[in-house]
Amino acid sequence: MFKEITKKLYGEETSVGVGVGVVGVEFPAAERDLDDELRPEEHITAWGLAALMQNGFPPPGILQANFAPRLDPDAEDRWTAAEEPLAWAHSRIASYNPAQRLFKCADCECVGFLARVAEHWLGTHSQARAFQCPLAGCGFASGWARGVRSHLARDHHSDPAAADHLLRDNPALDDLTRYLQRLKNKVAAAAHAAAERAPEPDDFHSACCQQVDAMRAERRPSSEAAGDAAGAPDGAKRYVCAACPYATDRRDLFTRHENIHRDEKPFHCYLCQKQFNRADHVKKHFLRMHRDQPYDLNRIRRSASIVKPSPAPPALHYYSKPAGEPPPAPPAPAPAPPAPAPPPEYRAPPAPVVKLERAPLAKSEPAPAPLHKAAAPSPAAAAAAAIRRKVGERRYACCYCAWSGVDNWCLKRHLNTHLKPFACALCEYKAARAERLATHVHKVHNKKACAKCPFLADDQLQLAQHLRDAHHIESRGLKVPAGGARAPAPAAFAQAAAPAPAPEPGPAAGGAGRRREARAAGAARLFGYLEASDGSGDEYEAPALAPFAPAAPPAAPHYARDKENAAPLSHAHALHDHCLRY
DNA sequence: CAGCAGGGGGCGG
DNA sequence: CGCCCCCTGCTGA
Numbered sequence: 001m002f003k004e005i006t007k008k009l010y011g012e013e014t015s016v017g018v019g020v021g022v023v024g025v026e027f028p029a030a031e032r033d034l035d036d037e038l039r040p041e042e043h044i045t046a047w048g049l050a051a052l053m054q055n056g057f058p059p060p061g062i063l064q065a066n067f068a069p070r071l072d073p074d075a076e077d078r079w080t081a082a083e084e085p086l087a088w089a090h091s092r093i094a095s096y097n098p099a100q101r102l103f104k105c106a107d108c109e110c111v112g113f114l115a116r117v118a119e120h121w122l123g124t125h126s127q128a129r130a131f132q133c134p135l136a137g138c139g140f141a142s143g144w145a146r147g148v149r150s151h152l153a154r155d156h157h158s159d160p161a162a163a164d165h166l167l168r169d170n171p172a173l174d175d176l177t178r179y180l181q182r183l184k185n186k187v188a189a190a191a192h193a194a195a196e197r198a199p200e201p202d203d204f205h206s207a208c209c210q211q212v213d214a215m216r217a218e219r220r221p222s223s224e225a226a227g228d229a230a231g232a233p234d235g236a237k238r239y240v241c242a243a244c245p246y247a248t249d250r251r252d253l254f255t256r257h258e259n260i261h262r263d264e265k266p267f268h269c270y271l272c273q274k275q276f277n278r279a280d281h282v283k284k285h286f287l288r289m290h291r292d293q294p295y296d297l298n299r300i301r302r303s304a305s306i307v308k309p310s311p312a313p314p315a316l317h318y319y320s321k322p323a324g325e326p327p328p329a330p331p332a333p334a335p336a337p338p339a340p341a342p343p344p345e346y347r348a349p350p351a352p353v354v355k356l357e358r359a360p361l362a363k364s365e366p367a368p369a370p371l372h373k374a375a376a377p378s379p380a381a382a383a384a385a386a387i388r389r390k391v392g393e394r395r396y397a398c399c400y401c402a403w404s405g406v407d408n409w410c411l412k413r414h415l416n417t418h419l420k421p422f423a424c425a426l427c428e429y430k431a432a433r434a435e436r437l438a439t440h441v442h443k444v445h446n447k448k449a450c451a452k453c454p455f456l457a458d459d460q461l462q463l464a465q466h467l468r469d470a471h472h473i474e475s476r477g478l479k480v481p482a483g484g485a486r487a488p489a490p491a492a493f494a495q496a497a498a499p500a501p502a503p504e505p506g507p508a509a510g511g512a513g514r515r516r517e518a519r520a521a522g523a524a525r526l527f528g529y530l531e532a533s534d535g536s537g538d539e540y541e542a543p544a545l546a547p548f549a550p551a552a553p554p555a556a557p558h559y560a561r562d563k564e565n566a567a568p569l570s571h572a573h574a575l576h577d578h579c580l581r582y
Numbered sequence: 583c584a585g586c587a588g589g590g591g592g593c594g595g
Numbered sequence: 596c597g598c599c600c601c602c603t604g605c606t607g608a
Binding site for chain 1: 583584585586587588589590591
Binding site: 252256279280283284297 | 596597598599
């Protein structure tokens with residue numbers, strides 16, 4: 001999900017420089033050129049946040065508005081470089097700080113996580129143009145993968161995704177990564193040994209060491225196998241994914257999460273061959289698409305002989321689309337159209353025939369398409385599926401109309417069309433979706449609606465200030481007066497106001513600009529997501545709703561995380577009593 | 583607007 | 596581990 005968020009917010013490109021503005025390090029000129037208008041004093045931009053999130057957890061405090069200085073500047077100033085330079089590079093590339101879990105470039109002051117520093121060094125300080133244009137006959141090369149992307153789009157009018165594999169399979173970058181990983185392992189081991197020999201009397205460090213020790217003892221089997229790249233400086237979660245910011249206390253969830261970083265999907269639908277990385281997703285898919293067929297849990301797991309063993313994700317995982325990756329072997333012929341083929345008992349096809357040793361599903365290779373898609377295996381199959389769908393049982397029926405949906409969530413979302421829970425504070429307009437209310441408010445009342453509470457701002461600046469003060473979301477594209485010098489409360493704050501916490505001191509935002517504004521919006525979405533993900537968000541809680549009354553649906557607005565599907569929960573639960581689930 | 587896939591967490595065996 | 600629910604984004608009608 002994070003990779004999707006990052007991809008959507010910031011594009012496919014992941015090869016930008018380090019950009020860890022947390023420590024206020026000036027970006028090297030080459031990197032600034034790659035992403036102009038970014039300034040280090042912005043501390044953390046959407047772009048920087050995305051970079052951080054792709055490589056591991058940011059240091060504590062980075063996700064907050066204020067950036068408190070670290071408590072132990074001595075430990076955090078210790079940077080250790082490798083004894084031997086990397087041979088072909090004639091450089092030690094970077095030094096490592098186990099306290100900060102960050103690397104510092106050997107040739108400049110750039111600081112960041114391993115992958116970022118490796119990419120940064122390769123692109124900025126290496127003479128080698130490691131990334132080459134994949135098109136035959138073209139000699140273009142760049143130190144940055146994004147350079148090849150730009151070249152492909154600009155000079156060849158080609159899909160930049162064709163260069164995606166360069167990110168992952170570049171030997172030079174791999175070598176750099178391994179080199180820095182070895183350094184990290186060595187330094188971290190030495191630091192840990194030193195900590196064990198001389199326990200820090202300081203309370204803060206004692207706590208940290210105990211925490212690290214506990215983590216080492218408990219998460220070694222999983223997360224350390226994944227490279228232990230990120231560590232858990234936040235101290236909140238026992239299992240921390242090395243490939244993304246995910247962290248959890250549950251080992252089973254972590255194990256399940258690890259699957260999303262693997263290419264192989266160990267489960268598949270034995271009717272349409274669509275592959276999944278979770279068994280329950282297969283079941284959900286099955287009950288939606290093949291509801292009239294018997295579901296057999298024992299047949300969804302692809303056998304070991306079929307599934308090519310996939311190693312645990314490396315410490316650094318690049319979120320590049322596999323679409324451009326050439327398949328390792330010519331894929332087996334697409335499975336026969338499943339609908340007419342399977343016998344009544346739906347015998348699983350023999351493993352050698354299925355031969356699922358194919359490249360991971362890519363958009364360019366949609367062979368086992370779901371039956372509902374236009375690209376269904378055959379018209380007959382699609383027709384059969386359609387018939388099945390018409391005949392198929394529908395379990396969730398609307399109490400207002402004849403509609404019925406495939407699951408409870410569809411019902412909840414559908415109910416919004418009747419209830420229109422998003423009511424305009426300034427007129428009688430009601431909308432089924434939050435974004436429509438926002439559009440209405442903007443066009444009709446010329447206000448900016450907060451997506452997290454009923455607040456209506458007079459302009460973007462006021463909205464940004466509100467986001468910062470009430471939701472701790474920094475809109476970096478706008479200059480917001482720092483401190484408590486708030487603008488007067490907007491008159492449009494008509495409805496029940498969201499409780500506005502005391503404003504926290506935050507860094508003043510940089511200058512305005514469309515790109516940065518877009519990034520700020522992306523950052524806001526990302527922050528919002530983070531808040532929603534950990535359940536600690538300060539989302540607006542709608543007041544208690546009146547008992548369900550079908551004749552007069554309550555108009556109280558509800559501002560949920562899912563703005564589109566915002567049927568009030570209590571309300572929805574009540575609705576279940578009035579809607580049929582059969 | 584709805585169907586679907588793919589994330590996350592809770593819960594029980 | 597399996598199941599369930601919730602949430603989110605994408606996509607097509």
